[in-house]
Amino acid sequence: MTAMLEMRGVSKSFAGVQALRDVNFTVEAGQIHALVGENGAGKSTLMKVLSGVYPHGDYEGTIIFDGEEQRFRDINDSEALGIIIIHQELALIPLMSIAENIFLSHPPARFGVIDRDAVYRCTRELLAQVGLREPPDALITDLGIGKQQLVEIAKALSKRVRLLILDEPTASLNETDSAALLDRLMAFRQQGIASILISHKLNEVARVADRITILRDGRTVDSIDCRTEEVEEDRIIRSMVDRDLAHRFPPRDARIGDPVLVVEDWSVHHPLHPERQVIKNVGFHVRRGEVVGIAGLMGAGRTEFATSLFGRAWGYNISGRVSLDGSEVDLSSVPAAIDAGLAYVTEDRKQLGLILADDVRKNITLASLSQVAPRWVIDDIRELRAASDYRNRMRIRCSDVYQETGQLSGGNQQKVVLSKWLMTDPKVLILDEPTRGIDVGAKYEIYCIINELAEAGRGVVVISSEMPELLGICDRICVMNDGAFVGEFAASEATQEKIMRAIMRNKPIQGSAERNRMQMGGVRP
Missing domain, CATH: 3.40.50.300 (P-loop containing nucleotide triphosphate hydrolases)
Structure with a gap:
């Protein structure tokens, strides 16, 4: 098959830390290509390079799409070619309708006025393509997570998607909704739409992927052609973590x-x-x-x-x-x-569990301020000692406790949330x-x-x-x-x-x- 996308020798660093090291990645037309690896392996960084979130000049390497070199300045440039990314945290506005969310940035218009009849007609057609029966005027807040994922895909279809990037699309879904979403991806494959699937659910990856690329520490360490090779979860795990998990x-x-x-x-x-x-x-x-x-x-x-x-x-x-x-x-x-x-670790660590713009130290002590502020004023030394102690006990991988929490991988962010609640010394977690x-x-x-x-x-x-x-x-x-x-x-x-x-x-x-x-x-x- 013809290569729709080629990423050649892509490298990217942040403040001297190498996130990607000479990565090569190819996607064929009408192919489902899975990208797997541990948190911090470089998967999301690679996709942000591809989608223009990190513009040309901010990384080393070359992007070839449809046989031509592309130098994306922002996400609008990649979307213009049909490269659409759906992030794990859905970009939908809860109190707006399905139709309004789908056509928020590009509504059908006549003489400079939004054509609402065309908006609703197109929305119905798009919802039918993704298997949703909800009316176009239904509010996003009234839909379950699985249906919201399908609305995101319908929005991508409205932008004439040719390469769909899905970052952990089934992380919040039950088995029934996950299966329905994966079936939809396979249906898109028959229409010639290529997909890049980032997922930690290896059974789902093995079910739908035509090829699997494995990243570790910003490098490509293995590639499996699922059409000609047997997909073994143990092989994938060994490549991901560089050790056997007996x-x-x-x-x-x-x-x-x-x-x-x-x-x-x-x-x-x-x-x-x-x-x-x-x-x-x-x-x-x-x-x-x-x-x-x-x-x-x-x-x-x-x-x-x-x-x-x-x-x-x-x-x-x-x-x-x-x-x-x-x-x-x-x-x-x-x-x-x-x-x-009692302590409760929320399912949504980014929105409800952490202050991503704050450092690890402040996030860990946030629920136990009385322990580090004996006279209603935070004792910086006591706070540092407490945060450093939990960093060591929970094996949080960060440069130091002053590192911004949003810069950590998902697994390390989860350890910060756990540390925050363990510091309250709960009886039940x-x-x-x-x-x-x-x-x-x-x-x-x-x-x-x-x-x-x-x-x-x-x-x-x-x-x-x-x-x-x-x-x-x-x-x-x-x-x-x-x-x-x-x-x-x-x-x-x-x-x-x-x-x-x-x-x-x-x-x-x-x-x-x-x-x-x-x-x-x-x-x-």
């Missing part, structure tokens, strides 16, 4: 104690639609030293349950009882929840999608940290859309659907099939108070 998950020696967190009859209503009950009289408990997973499809209510517990940060008309170490506690605000011994968007090597390090927390006697709750992850690290898995718990399995009994069967059965398990009493007494419902 086990994807570290071994656990669980020593489980008495209940540390007990939730009874917890009910939550939607803050914008008060008549809608999102969490429905659920019961839940965690023991000391126990890692409890919460499984479920997107929209099952897992994040809503967690954020409503954490200082009622989400929800309306919240009712129920929460006990920590046998005593009922007040969780009416986030400070009260922190003081009670809730982790919402703790490994989203990070590579297999960084995932293993996060799993080791979870084990260390459990061994220290803390209760750990893990919300994850990756069932193999829950099966690999948890002692017990609770299954949630439609705002209620519909199944529960010990790790030794759990399988993906049993979890999916519980979801599809969609029948809430026993009443919360009775269920908690039975389970904590050693009786399974």
Whole structure:
């Protein structure tokens, strides 16, 4: 096949740090080319060079597109040729409609006036191409993440896309939505649209990719032609991390104690639609030293349950009882929840977990200022010592604690978020999608940290859309659907099939108070 894109000898550095080193990368017309590597390997930097985010002259090397050398000054130049990038953090405006988001920068117009009939007609055609049935005037905020991803693709199609770049497109999706999105990419391949897929989900990469390129430390270390070679995950992982991972998950020696967190009859209503009950009289408990997973499809209510517990940060008309170490506690605000011994690591670390423009030191101490400001004034030496201690304990890879957090890889940013909450010395730590968007090597390090927390006697709750992850690290898995718990399995009994069967059965398990009493007494419902 003909090469649509060639990137030759691309190198890029930041303040003396080499991010890309003589990278060569080729994409053929109508090809799905996967780009994989650890966080910090240079994948996003390479795509920013390609899309014009880093303009010509800001890097070394050559970009050839359609047989001609291109010198992109900005992203508009690359989009003019049909090179469209969809970032992991979607660039949609929540309170605008689908049609307005798609044609925000290039609306159909007649005599200088936006032609709304043409906007809605074109939007319907584009939504049909990506398999969406929503009306053009539906608000983005009313759509799930999976549908928002499809709106982004529809927006790319409106710009006559020829090369579509997707950065972790399935990171926030459940298995059904992920499969639908990957099917759409394969359909585009039949239309001659090429795709570059950046993903840490190797099973998805193996399913759809025609070729896989692996980066490590800014260099191309391996390339696999999936049409002629067998795709082995172990080979990809070895190339990514330069070491064998004999086990994807570290071994656990669980020593489980008495209940540390007990939730009874917890009910939550939607803050914008008060008549809608999102969490429905659920019961839940965690023991000391126990890692409890919460499984479920997107929209099952897992994040809503967690954020409503954490200082009622989400929800309306919240009712129920929460006990920590046998005593009922007040969780009416986030400070009260922190003081009670609860911590919550959000699924969106960039928007809600970190201040990216601030340094590592300030992010780590942000939730524990009283520890570094004994007289209401921050003690710089005490703050430095605390941040440096967590940097060493959590093995955060940064030049020093004064480095801007936004410059770190995703895995190291996640360690900064974990450090921030561990500094509060919580009794129970809730982790919402703790490994989203990070590579297999960084995932293993996060799993080791979870084990260390459990061994220290803390209760750990893990919300994850990756069932193999829950099966690999948890002692017990609770299954949630439609705002209620519909199944529960010990790790030794759990399988993906049993979890999916519980979801599809969609029948809430026993009443919360009775269920908690039975389970904590050693009786399974």
